[in-house]
Amino acid sequence: xxxxxxxxxxxxxxxxxxxxxxxxxxxxxxxxxxxxxxxxxxxxxxxxxxxxxxxxxxxxxxxxxxxxxxxxxxxxxxxxxxxxxxxxxxxxxxxxxxxxxxxxxxxxxxxxxxxxxxxxxxxxxxxxxxxxxxxxxxxxxxxxxxxxxxxxxxxxxxxxxxxxxxxxxxxxxxxxxxxxxxxxxxxxxxxxxxxxxxxxxxxxxxxxxxxxxxxxxxxxxxxxxxxxxxxxxxxxxxxxx
Amino acid sequence: xxxxxxxxxxxxxxxxxxxxxxxxxxxxxxxxxxxxxxxxxxxxxxxxxxxxxxxxxxxxxxxxxxxxxxxxxxxxxxxxxxxxxxxxxxxxxxxxxxxxxxxxxxxxxxxxxxxxxxxxxxxxxxxxxxxxxxxxxxxxxxxxxxxxxxxxxxxxxxxxxxxxxxxxxxxxxxxxxxxxxxxxxxxxxxxxxxxxxxxxxxxxxxxxxxxxxxxxxxxxxxxxxxxxxxxxxxxxxxxxxxxxxxxxxxxxxxxxxxxxxxxxxxxxxxxxxxxxxxxxxxxxxxxxxxxxxxxxxxxxxxxxxxxxxxxxxxxxxx
Numbered sequence: 001x002x003x004x005x006x007x008x009x010x011x012x013x014x015x016x017x018x019x020x021x022x023x024x025x026x027x028x029x030x031x032x033x034x035x036x037x038x039x040x041x042x043x044x045x046x047x048x049x050x051x052x053x054x055x056x057x058x059x060x061x062x063x064x065x066x067x068x069x070x071x072x073x074x075x076x077x078x079x080x081x082x083x084x085x086x087x088x089x090x091x092x093x094x095x096x097x098x099x100x101x102x103x104x105x106x107x108x109x110x111x112x113x114x115x116x117x118x119x120x121x122x123x124x125x126x127x128x129x130x131x132x133x134x135x136x137x138x139x140x141x142x143x144x145x146x147x148x149x150x151x152x153x154x155x156x157x158x159x160x161x162x163x164x165x166x167x168x169x170x171x172x173x174x175x176x177x178x179x180x181x182x183x184x185x186x187x188x189x190x191x192x193x194x195x196x197x198x199x200x201x202x203x204x205x206x207x208x209x210x211x212x213x214x215x216x217x218x219x220x221x222x223x224x225x226x227x228x229x230x231x232x233x234x235x236x237x238x239x240x241x
Numbered sequence: 242x243x244x245x246x247x248x249x250x251x252x253x254x255x256x257x258x259x260x261x262x263x264x265x266x267x268x269x270x271x272x273x274x275x276x277x278x279x280x281x282x283x284x285x286x287x288x289x290x291x292x293x294x295x296x297x298x299x300x301x302x303x304x305x306x307x308x309x310x311x312x313x314x315x316x317x318x319x320x321x322x323x324x325x326x327x328x329x330x331x332x333x334x335x336x337x338x339x340x341x342x343x344x345x346x347x348x349x350x351x352x353x354x355x356x357x358x359x360x361x362x363x364x365x366x367x368x369x370x371x372x373x374x375x376x377x378x379x380x381x382x383x384x385x386x387x388x389x390x391x392x393x394x395x396x397x398x399x400x401x402x403x404x405x406x407x408x409x410x411x412x413x414x415x416x417x418x419x420x421x422x423x424x425x426x427x428x429x430x431x432x433x434x435x436x437x438x439x440x441x442x443x444x445x446x447x448x449x450x451x452x453x454x455x456x457x458x459x460x461x462x463x464x465x466x467x468x469x470x471x472x473x474x475x476x477x478x479x480x481x482x483x484x485x486x487x488x489x490x491x492x493x494x495x496x497x498x499x500x501x502x503x504x505x506x507x508x509x510x511x512x513x514x515x516x517x518x519x520x521x522x523x524x525x526x527x528x529x530x531x532x533x534x535x536x537x538x539x540x541x542x543x544x545x546x547x548x549x550x551x552x553x554x555x556x557x558x559x
Contacts, residue, residue, distance in 0.1 A: 088320075100457045241323075
C-alpha cells in the first residue's frame with residue numbers, strides 16, 4: 001500500500017522547503033553578501049595603503065573566500081535547526097533534503113554570478129585602478145567567465161555540503177562518531193601523503209594538479225560533493241529531530 | 242467509527258530505557274484523546290513514532306492505513322509540534338507561521354491571526370528570545386490553525402498562565418465543534434483537561450495502563466472513608482488501588498463501580514463514599530502499577546504526583 005504513495009505526493013512541498021529555508025533571507029542572502037562586501041572593502045583599503053606606498057602589483061587578495069567559509073556554517077544551520085522544524089511541518093526527509101540542497105545550489109549560483117560580475121568589473125577598471133584583483137584570479141579565469149563561474153559555484157556548494165554532511169552525522173550519531181569520522185579521514189589523508197612521499201610521487205601529483213586546471217579540479221570537487229551529499233542523504237534517512 | 246491510527250505491538254528501546262513496551266491501541270476519527278502519563282512515561286516517543294519523526298524498535302504503526310515514514314500523503318494530514326520544538330536560527334514567530342501556512346493544506350490564516358491576538362504573541366521577536374509561555378503559544382497556534390486531520394499537542398500549556406490555558410481549551414473546543422478532527426492531547430495536567438477529553442489513554446513506563454472512554458472512567462473507582470475496620474471489611478476482596486489512614490480512620494480507593502447494594506451496605510456501616518476524579522484515578526492506578534500501593538500515613542488528600550514540580554522539571558530540562 002505504502003509503495004504507491006509516491007505518485008500522489010503533493011507536488012509543491014519540495015519547493016515549499018526552499019521557501020522555508022529562504023523565509024529568513026538574512027541567512028542565505030544578506031549575510032553572505034555582507035561578508036563579501038565587507039571583506040572587499042577591507043581588501044581595497046589595504047590595497048589603497050599599498051598603492052600609496054608605491055607598491056605596483058598586480059595584487060591578489062584571498063578575501064573572496066570569506067563568504068565561502070560562511071557557506072559551511074549555513075550548511076550546518078540548515079540541518080541542525082531547520083531539519084527539526086521541517087519535521088514539525090510534516091515534511092519528509094527526502095523533501096527536506098532535496099529542497100535544502102536546491103536552496104544551496106540557488107544561493108551558490110547567485111554567489112558565483114556575483115564573483116563573475118566582480119571579475120568583469122576588475123578587468124574593466126584595471127583592478128579598481130589599484131591593479132588589485134579580488135575576484136579576477138587568472139588561474140581560475142583561464143577557461144573564461146563560464147569556467148570561472150563553475151569553479152566558484154562548486155567551491156560554494158562544496159563548503160555547504162561539507163557543513164551539511166558533518167551536521168547530519170552529528171544529528172544522527174552524535175559528537176563522538178562525527179569526531180571519529182573526521183579523524184579517520186584526516187588519518188587516511190596523512191597516510192596517502194606518506195605514501196606519496198614513499199613513492200616519490202609528489203612531482204607527478206603536482207604535474208597532474210597543474211594539468212587539471214581550476215575547472216578540472218572543480219569537476220573533481222563536484223564528484224566529492226556528490227559523495228558527501230549521497231552520504232548525507234543515507235544518514236538523514238534515519239535521523240531524528 | 243473508523244480508526245485513523247492503528248498501533249500494533251510497538252516497542253521503542255533506547256540504550257538503557259524502554260520508552261514503549263509492546264504497546265497496542267487504536268485512535269478513532271474525529272475524537273479528542275488524552276495521552277496521559279508522567280514525565281518520561283513515553284508519550285512524546287509514541288507521538289513522534291506516529292508522525293515518523295522517530296523510529297520504532299519493533300512493531301507496526303499505521304496512520305490512515307499506511308506507514309507514515311517518508312509518506313508525504315499521510316504526513317501532510319498530520320501536525321505534531323513537540324514540546325521542545327526547535328525553530329530555524331533567527332526565525333521569528335512571523336517566519337514560523339508563514340512557513341506553517343506553506344505546508345498545511347487546511348491552514349486558516351484568519352484563525353491564526355485571532356489566536357496571535359488571543360495569546361498576545363509578539364511576531365517580530367526572535368523565537369530564541371521568547372518566554373516559555375510565548376514559545377508554547379507558537380506551537381499551539383500552529384497546531385490549531387493548521388487544522389490537520391490528526392493534530393498532536395505535546396504538553397502545549399508549558400509556561401502559559403491560567404488565562405492563556407483557558408483560551409487554548411476554549412479555542413480548541415470551539416474549533417473542534419466547527420471542524421471535527423482527531424486531537425491527541427498529551428498532558429499531565431489531568432484535571433484541567435479532563436473535561437475536554439472523550440477518550441483517555443494512560444501510559445506509564447512505556448506500557449498502556451488505561452485505554453477507555455472518559456465516560457466509562459467516571460465512576461470507575463470510589464473512595465470509601467470511615468472507621469478503618471469497617472472500611473477494610475467492605476473493601477476486602479475488591480481491587481484496592483490506594484489506601485491511606487490516620488489513626489482509626491481509613492480512606493481506601495477501590496476500582497469498579499458501586500452497585501445500589503454496595504451503597505446500602507455502606508450507609509448501614511456508616512461509611513462515606515467519595516468520588517474519584519480522573520486525575521486521582523490515574524495517579525492511584527499509576528502508583529499501584531508501580532508496585533507499592535502508596536500508604537500515606539500523613540493522610541494527605543493531595544495526589545502525590547506533584548504537578549507543579551513536574552512542570553518545573555520539564556522547564557528545567559530546556
